[in-house]
Amino acid sequence: MKFGERFDSTRIIDSSIHPPWIEHYIDYPRLKRLLRSIFDVHSSSDNGDTLNEHDGTSSSSFDVELKYELRKPLYFLLQSMGEIVADLSSLAERRRSISVIVSQHYTLLEPSSPPPIDGGIISSRDDILADIAKLRSCYLTDIGTRFLLLLEFIEWNVDAIVKIVKKHDKTLVAWEQTATIANSWQKRQGQQHHERLRREYLPRFAVHSNDPNVRCLFLAAADAGNDNTTSDKKGVIHHHRGEKDALGFGGWDVVQWELGVALRELFDWEEMIKYDSSTIPSVMMRPSTAPTTRQQQHQKSISANGLFKDISMNFGMHNNNNAIYVGETTPLFGAAHKKSASSSSFMMNTHHPLPKFESMTKSKSVFSLAISRLNSSFSEKSSGDDNNTTNSFFEPMMHKIRFQRKRIGQTQNWYQSMTYAHEMLGEEISGTPTRRLSSSSAEFRKSRSLSAGSEASLTTIMEETMVGASQFPTVSKMSKLLNLISGGLFMCNYNIIAPTSGLYAKLLGFDPASAGLIIGMTPAANVLSALLYSWWSSYSYQRALIFASSCCVVGNAFYALALPFKSLNMVLMGRFLTGFGSTRVINRRYIADYYSIEDRTSGMADFVFFSALGMTAGPAIAASLAIIAPSKQSLTNSWWTIETAPGYVMFVLWSVYLVCNLIFFEEPDRNTTGSEPTASLPTSKANVGPTTDASEKKSLLGYVTSVKEFNPLKLLKSNCNIPVMVSIALLALLKSILEGLSSSASTISRHYFGWGVHSSGIYLAVQASFVLPTTLFISQISRKHDDRELILGTLVVMFVGICGFLVYPDNVPFLTGEHGGYSESRFILFGVVIFSACNALEVPTMVSVDNVEISSSVCTVKEYSSLLCNFF
Amino acid sequence: MLSKTIPPSLAKGILNAGLLATEAGTIGRVIGDVWFSRATFMGLDQMLNRTFIPMCGVVGLTIVAALVSYPYLQPTYESEIEDDEDDDEDDK
Numbered sequence: 033m034k035f036g037e038r039f040d041s042t043r044i045i046d047s048s049i050h051p052p053w054i055e056h057y058i059d060y061p062r063l064k065r066l067l068r069s070i071f072d073v074h075s076s077s078d079n080g081d082t083l084n085e086h087d088g089t090s091s092s093s094f095d096v097e098l099k100y101e102l103r104k105p106l107y108f109l110l111q112s113m114g115e116i117v118a119d120l121s122s123l124a125e126r127r128r129s130i131s132v133i134v135s136q137h138y139t140l141l142e143p144s145s146p147p148p149i150d151g152g153i154i155s156s157r158d159d160i161l162a163d164i165a166k167l168r169s170c171y172l173t174d175i176g177t178r179f180l181l182l183l184e185f186i187e188w189n190v191d192a193i194v195k196i197v198k199k200h201d202k203t204l205v206a207w208e209q210t211a212t213i214a215n216s217w218q219k220r221q222g223q224q225h226h227e228r229l230r231r232e233y234l235p236r237f238a239v240h241s242n243d244p245n246v247r248c249l250f251l252a253a254a255d256a257g258n259d260n261t262t263s264d265k266k267g268v269i270h271h272h273r274g275e276k277d278a279l280g281f282g283g284w285d286v287v288q289w290e291l292g293v294a295l296r297e298l299f300d301w302e303e304m305i306k307y308d309s310s311t312i313p314s315v316m317m318r319p320s321t322a323p324t325t326r327q328q329q330h331q332k333s334i335s336a337n338g339l340f341k342d343i344s345m346n347f348g349m350h351n352n353n354n355a356i357y358v359g360e361t362t363p364l365f366g367a368a369h370k371k372s373a374s375s376s377s378f379m380m381n382t383h384h385p386l387p388k389f390e391s392m393t394k395s396k397s398v399f400s401l402a403i404s405r406l407n408s409s410f411s412e413k414s415s416g417d418d419n420n421t422t423n424s425f426f427e428p429m430m431h432k433i434r435f436q437r438k439r440i441g442q443t444q445n446w447y448q449s450m451t452y453a454h455e456m457l458g459e460e461i462s463g464t465p466t467r468r469l470s471s472s473s474a475e476f477r478k479s480r481s482l483s484a485g486s487e488a489s490l491t492t493i494m495e496e497t498m499v500g501a502s503q504f505p506t507v508s509k510m511s512k513l514l515n516l517i518s519g520g521l522f523m524c525n526y527n528i529i530a531p532t533s534g535l536y537a538k539l540l541g542f543d544p545a546s547a548g549l550i551i552g553m554t555p556a557a558n559v560l561s562a563l564l565y566s567w568w569s570s571y572s573y574q575r576a577l578i579f580a581s582s583c584c585v586v587g588n589a590f591y592a593l594a595l596p597f598k599s600l601n602m603v604l605m606g607r608f609l610t611g612f613g614s615t616r617v618i619n620r621r622y623i624a625d626y627y628s629i630e631d632r633t634s635g636m637a638d639f640v641f642f643s644a645l646g647m648t649a650g651p652a653i654a655a656s657l658a659i660i661a662p663s664k665q666s667l668t669n670s671w672w673t674i675e676t677a678p679g680y681v682m683f684v685l686w687s688v689y690l691v692c693n694l695i696f697f698e699e700p701d702r703n704t705t706g707s708e709p710t711a712s713l714p715t716s717k718a719n720v721g722p723t724t725d726a727s728e729k730k731s732l733l734g735y736v737t738s739v740k741e742f743n744p745l746k747l748l749k750s751n752c753n754i755p756v757m758v759s760i761a762l763l764a765l766l767k768s769i770l771e772g773l774s775s776s777a778s779t780i781s782r783h784y785f786g787w788g789v790h791s792s793g794i795y796l797a798v799q800a801s802f803v804l805p806t807t808l809f810i811s812q813i814s815r816k817h818d819d820r821e822l823i824l825g826t827l828v829v830m831f832v833g834i835c836g837f838l839v840y841p842d843n844v845p846f847l848t849g850e851h852g853g854y855s856e857s858r859f860i861l862f863g864v865v866i867f868s869a870c871n872a873l874e875v876p877t878m879v880s881v882d883n884v885e886i887s888s889s890v891c892t893v894k895e896y897s898s899l900l901c902n903f904f
Numbered sequence: 905m906l907s908k909t910i911p912p913s914l915a916k917g918i919l920n921a922g923l924l925a926t927e928a929g930t931i932g933r934v935i936g937d938v939w940f941s942r943a944t945f946m947g948l949d950q951m952l953n954r955t956f957i958p959m960c961g962v963v964g965l966t967i968v969a970a971l972v973s974y975p976y977l978q979p980t981y982e983s984e985i986e987d988d989e990d991d992d993e994d995d996k
Contacts, residue, residue: 545944545951552937558930566923617926754976758969763925764932765966769959771936776944776955783948820970820977827967834960839952878925 048184056108057185058101058192064199066097071203091227094200098193098229099245105189106249112182113283119174120290123167127294130163134301157305164305168298175291176429183256183284183436187443190235190253197233204228231818235444240816256284257441288433295427507626510696514689516638518577519619520646521682521689525584525610526554527650527800528678529591531658531778531793536675540600544779551775553604557611565617574699576618581693584613584686592679595670606679613686616643626700644803651800654678655793674789762823762877766870769830773866774799785856795860799867806868810875822876826869833865 049057070093137160205228231237238250529536530551537546561580568576587609594602619639627635661677672680777796781787787795814822839854943954970977 543945544948545941548937548939548941548944552934552941555930555933555937559927559934562923562926562930617923754973758973758977760924760928762966764928764935765962767929767932768936768939769963771933772940772955772959775937775940776952779944779948780952783951820974823977824967824970824974827963827970831960831963831967834956834963837952838956838960 048188050181050185053108053185056104058105058189060192060196063098063101063196066094067196067200067203070094071207091200091204091229095229095232098196099243102193102249103245105185106245109182109186109249109252112178116175116178116287120287123170123174123294124290126167127297130160130167130301133160133163134305137305160305161302164298164302168295171291171294171298172429175287176433179287179291180429180433180436183433183440186253186256187440190250191443193233194235197229201228201230237816253440254444255282257437257444284437292430295430299427507700508698511698514693514697515619515622516642517689518581518615519639520642521685522584522613522615523643523646524650524653525588525613525682525686527647527774527796528654528682529607530774530796531651531654531789532675532678534779534782535789536595536603537600539595539675540598540603542600546600547779548775550603550607551771553607554611554614555771557608558614561612561614562617565615569618569621572699573618573622574693574697577615577693577697578690580613580615580618581686581690583609585683585690587613588679588683588686592676592683595673595676640807641804644800647803648797648800651793651796653681655790655797657681658788658790658793759877762873766873766877769866770870773863777863781859784854784859799864802864802868803871806871807875810872814876819876823873826873826876830866830869830873833862833869836862837866
């Protein structure tokens with residue numbers, strides 16, 4: 033169903049729209065009509081007519097209307113939240129009253145307790161249970177249901193805004209493309225009236241909008257999807273402070289938290305009273321003036337029913353089955369008895385002192401003992417059957433709310449990292465969030481249709497969800513680690529020779545300038561290996577990885593043995609073979625195919641992290657080898673020198689990796705799910721899993737067909753627009769500068785400053801260590817700035833860096849000294865600036881490492897460290 | 905930006921955007937190495953400037969080019985993608 037058809041003021045089709053609130057929704061059809069009217073006017077320019085510039089028919093007028101529409105859901109949302117909070121407040125008062133009644137009910141169990149404070153009649157257990165049920169019903173309908181509807185409300189409206197803005201921009205682009213050169217003046221005139229709105233309304237920008245309404249709505253939506261509450265098997269609700277909390281106002285959390293706490297308390301009271309109903313007479317009337325009689329009656333009843341017969345045995349032996357909330361709570365019976373209350377794992381959650389508090393403290397011991405007994409009872413039941421959840425807290429409403437917020441969170445995350453290419457590819461690539469969320473939506477609605485309290489039904493849904501998840505092809509952590517290690521190892525291998533390549537060439541009797549050729553052999557081989565692995569990884573990951581690591585083993589052996597054999601050709605051949613060890617195409621594709629959608633971004637971040645680690649480790653190892661390997665070469669000992677040592681070290685490392693790969697790497701099952709193999713995209717937009725037999729055959733057939741029809745020039749000509757060409761050109765530019773900088777570092781430093789291998793190795797390692805911080809920094813600011821702004825900024829920084837890096841003549845003002853005052857500090861500082869700018873430029877150019885987070889990298893290190901520790 | 909602007913037909917198949925990006929980067933590296941080697945072969949004294957002055961010029965030109973094409977350096981929509989009339993997604 034089209035999105036626009038879901039909303040119609042005359043009929044409601046979409047079940048996520050709440051009819052009574054219809055006037056508060058964004059009028060999507062009206063905006064769509066407005067959009068058509070604006071651009072239908074301008075479409076006449078295609079025929080050479082004068083561009084009709086209607087007053088008010090521009091992007092700005094559309095923007096005004098959109099802002100008007102946007103206010104409707106926003107104000108209604110704020111109003112509804114206020115009403116919900118007011119209701120929460122009044123319900124909290126009723127809850128407090130019931131808590132007093134419940135505690136009074138237990139006062140009767142204490143023989144020495146005073147008469148009731150009000151001197152009135154103690155409510156019967158049935159009355160109390162009825163009150164609890166009534167209050168729970170109020171919580172569920174007045175708070176829970178409305179809260180749930182509000183979540184759906186905001187999700188729908190944000191969705192509508194994103195879609196209509198996308199539609200506006202798309203129509204505008206189409207209009208720009210149809211304008212001819214003849215009316216380019218008119219086109220320019222039109223462009224003054226039209227501008228893309230994505231910069232204002234794309235969620236990652238909208239949360240920083242200057243318009244408070246826009247900002248508030250999108251922040252509220254982001255906050256709605258930022259559910260940090262979880263509950264364990266025992267029903268205990270935990271709240272974790274998320275890193276996005278700082279962005280939101282936390283109103284959703286407050287309501288959800290209070291609702292959960294209230295329902296949990298009501299459940300506990302109900303359970304306690306139900307338990308006692310089998311042991312205590314159903315109605316206890318007691319006159320306030322007859323304490324002795326009352327005590328006697330209770331002693332009799334307790335004695336008769338044996339309620340506390342085994343209290344002494346059970347006290348202190350209960351478990352935490354019914355315990356409660358992690359958060360700030362106030363024990364019902366005060367701080368003096370907090371230990372007792374918490375030891376029984378029961379804490380009343382109330383933020384207000386209860387009325388007549390002092391008088392109630394006298395009933396503490398009886399109440400605690402009763403709770404203790406209750407917990408013991410639960411414990412006994414649990415010990416008999418671990419799966420027995422009869423008395424465990426389970427509230428379907430809370431489950432639904434969490435489910436809905438998780439769904440909104442997925443949408444919000446998707447919007448945060450949304451690329452328009454994703455949207456364009458949405459229907460072509462399976463497993464995109466669009467489809468995933470649709471299925472989640474279906475699951476959610478299915479759960480909504482089930483009767484409240486049907487725990488079994490909800491459990492079934494959860495099981496179905498788990499079954500669905502299990503259909504996702506999974507690979508072992510060791511395989512994932514090996515995949516990442518190969519990427520890091522190659523980067524290490526690539527950079528390890530940078531400090532010594534010039535010396536190696538000189539040692540073999542060639543010009544140190546050959547260092548560039550030695551280093552350049554590896555990327556030359558990469559040109560071929562990328563093609564090879566792009567094809568090979570469609571059929572096997574392990575074989576491709578084994579081949580790549582074997583090439584590296586042989587290549588490094590060639591490199592290391594070239595000195596004894598005095599052959600530059602062997603060096604070049606060794607580096608060329610090492611170039612076939614570049615499995616970055618495989619690594620990215622493996623992550624795209626076998627990481628779950630939720631893990632994919634962090635998987636890409638891990639890949640970046642391992643690559644940066646390898647990039648840093650390479651020169652660092654070279655610097656270390658400069659200490660332990662002999663620095664002076666002689667004909668008698670040409671096997672182990674500073675120049676050959678990197679080859680031996682990498683030979684050993686790759687050999688170990690090869691063995692580990694043969695033993696531990698699991699070739700993924702390609703028959704699990706049905707989808708085409710992915711292209712190795714620069715982003716993580718790939719399908720969920722590998723191919724089935726049928727689809728593989730289909731894709732193979734498609735492959736044969738595509739080979740026949742394959743015409744690269746035609747394909748490039750038809751597809752390369754300005755941004756694509758600029759991106760690719762920028763990528764080539766930054767890599768060439770990066771390579772020139774790295775390759776020349778050792779030669780320059782040796783020539784100007786007399787640095788040795790050790791110093792230049794450390795310098796390159798330090799330089800490489802800036803990769804991750806730079807990427808993190810750019811990823812952070814990319815949430816506020818457009819890609820083109822970042823590209824321009826990094827280019828300017830790069831330009832400044834290169835200008836500072838150059839050697840100027842001696843007569844240049846302010847630059848005194850030899851070589852125009854060229855110093856080590858200038859070399860280091862501007863070298864780092866250029867290097868960082870190149871890496872920074874790669875982020876907005878490729879957008880392959882969006883959302884790289886420090887936490888992700890830290891978690892990766894911890895996770896894989898523990899994996900290796902457990903293994904060894 | 906590349907991931908936001910690639911046409912769908914470059915998203916999969918033999919000539920995909922990932923491969924293009926990899927090849928472009930690799931060719932850039934080769935160019936960088938060859939350029940440095942060429943500059944070094946001509947003499948160590950002017951090696952640094954011979955390597956980086958052309959790069960500085962290219963970066964300067966790129967900045968100018970980026971400023972000229974600035975309005976175009978943002979996501980585009982491909983008219984060949986007709987998901988539906990409203991550009992809305994199906995609710996399957």
